[in-house]
Amino acid sequence: MNIQFMSxxxxxxxxxxxxGTKAHGLFIDAGIGIRNIQKIAKNYGIKxxxxxxxxxxxxxxxxxxxxxxxxxxxNIPVYTTREVHEGLDRNYGMTKKLxxxxxxxxxxxxxxxxxxxxxxxxxxxxxxxxxxxxxxxTGGKVFSFITDIGHITEEVAQYIQRxxxxxxxxxxxxxxxxTGPYPIRLKERIASPNGHMCNREMAxxxxxxxxxxxxxxxxxxxxxxxxxxxxxxxxxxxAFQKQGITVxxxxxxxxxxxxxxSNMFSFETEE
Numbered sequence: 373m374n375i376q377f378m379s380x381x382x383x384x385x386x387x388x389x390x391x392g393t394k395a396h397g398l399f400i401d402a403g404i405g406i407r408n409i410q411k412i413a414k415n416y417g418i419k420x421x422x423x424x425x426x427x428x429x430x431x432x433x434x435x436x437x438x439x440x441x442x443x444x445x446x447n448i449p450v451y452t453t454r455e456v457h458e459g460l461d462r463n464y465g466m467t468k469k470l471x472x473x474x475x476x477x478x479x480x481x482x483x484x485x486x487x488x489x490x491x492x493x494x495x496x497x498x499x500x501x502x503x504x505x506x507x508x509x510t511g512g513k514v515f516s517f518i519t520d521i522g523h524i525t526e527e528v529a530q531y532i533q534r535x536x537x538x539x540x541x542x543x544x545x546x547x548x549x550x551t552g553p554y555p556i557r558l559k560e561r562i563a564s565p566n567g568h569m570c571n572r573e574m575a576x577x578x579x580x581x582x583x584x585x586x587x588x589x590x591x592x593x594x595x596x597x598x599x600x601x602x603x604x605x606x607x608x609x610x611a612f613q614k615q616g617i618t619v620x621x622x623x624x625x626x627x628x629x630x631x632x633x634s635n636m637f638s639f640e641t642e643e
Contacts, residue, residue: 373488373511375639377537380404380412382519382592383630387435389539390418391508391515396487399426399442400506400517403434406441406467412633420446424487425476428452429519430500433465440468451476451486452504453493459501480504494531497522499566507531511641514585515539519593522566524577533583537639542575542591542627543568544598545607552598568593571604575611582617588624588637601627 373393380388386404390397390413397418402409413420426442428450429435439460442448450470452460454477460466478484483492490509497503498520505528506517516535518528532538549559549570562568571591578589591604604627609619619625628634 373641375511375513375641376636377515377639378416378636379539379590379592379628379634380409381631381633382628383594383596384434385596385631386437387519387593388438389517391489391510392418392422393488393510395422396424396489397422398486398489398508399423401429401435401519402426402438402442403436404438406438406445409438409442416633416636423448424489426450427491427493427504427506427517428456428460429496429505429517430498430503431456431459431463432500432520433463435520436460436463436466438467440466440470443470443474444468447474449474449476451478451484451491453478453480453502455502456500456504492531494527495525496520496528497525497566499561499564505531507534511639513537513639513641521569522564523569523573529581532578532581534585535583536585537588537590538583538586539590539592540574540578541569541593542571542599542604542607543593544570544595545600545603546570546572548603549595549598554597562598568595571599571607572611575608578608579611579615579617582612582615582623586623588626590634591625591627594627594630596630601629
């Protein structure tokens with residue numbers, strides 16, 4: 373089986389990820405404009421008629437902007453918890469609201485099957501209405517999406533340990549945040565246990581608890597003002613080296629661009 377993954381956008385300006393096989397695909401979040409999604413999909417050979425669902429992590433505007441458009445225009449169901457669906461209904465960031473026919477309610481720690489994908493939703497700490505991480509198995513490989521997370525809990529850690537391909541937040545560099553222009557209250561919110569995760573904490577955790585089957589890490593949701601891709605990557609390289617893990621040899625690490633699509637990553641599996 374051939375599995376494909378790409379980021380259409382990753383950051384406070386909008387988040388959207390694609391995971392697909394030859395016949396089926398999913399979007400994880402849809403926080404960029406619908407026209408941009410359609411343009412990128414066309415350029416990268418993503419067929420909208422193959423999309424079997426949109427998985428929504430939480431109800432902040434940078435994750436949900438085009439969710440309603442995708443559902444209504446392409447008849448795509450939207451999967452998330454009841455609390456997140458209620459948040460979508462209230463949020464002004466939804467430029468088109470969902471009709472009930474496209475809503476699918478899921479529960480955390482329960483597993484569902486959508487086409488080629490076995491999906492488990494789990495809880496992550498963040499300051500939205502409700503917050504989901506997604507563990508997705510397809511072709512015998514496990515992808516975990518962990519974005520907008522304040523810290524790594526025991527529950528999140530369990531899913532990280534199962535993962536072959538990890539999309540995880542590296543939102544800010546601590547020194548850049550502390551010396552940057554944000555007001556104190558916003559800095560405190562970002563650095564709180566229910567805010568966002570810094571490069572150092574993420575890198576240190578993965579280095580000290582390196583999953584046995586981990587092959588590739590994508591650093592997502594980098595801050596425009598408080599981080600840079602080179603800083604995030606070097607933080608991971610340094611932390612991994614201290615534990616005898618060589619980036620590029622033992623595991624690949626890729627920072628994702630905020631407003632530009634990534635490459636299309638393709639993986640062949642035996643299933």
